[in-house]
Amino acid sequence: MEVIDNKEKNRFEANVKGELAIVEYSLKDEVISITHTEVPKALAGQGVGSKLTExxxxxxxxxxxxxxxxxxxxxxxxxxxxxWNEIVA
Structure with missing residues (x-):
């Protein structure tokens, strides 16, 4: 799964089977706050959210x-x- 950082929209994106899964964030100083994860219903239960988060x-x-x-x-x-606790702010 290819994940891109769409800096203009402040989100990471993965196109999976023609569906867009996203992780939204805000960046301040050296801390990235993950605010929302969204996986389309068509991809639910397939581990897409976990792979994207990783x-x-x-x-x-x-x-x-x-x-x-x-x-x-x-x-x-x-x-x-x-x-991953090592990188938690």
């Missing part, structure tokens, strides 16, 4: 940023995958 967290880590998981989905994902 890709976003890898992107945050590679850029040397910290993440503030305001989105319940992202927070739950990090709780289940504690290796």
């Amino acid at each position: 890709a976003v967290l890898k992107h945050v880590e590679e850029r040397g940023l910290k993440v503030k998981p305001l989105c319940p989905f992202t927070k739950k994902y990090i709780d289940k995958h504690p290796q």
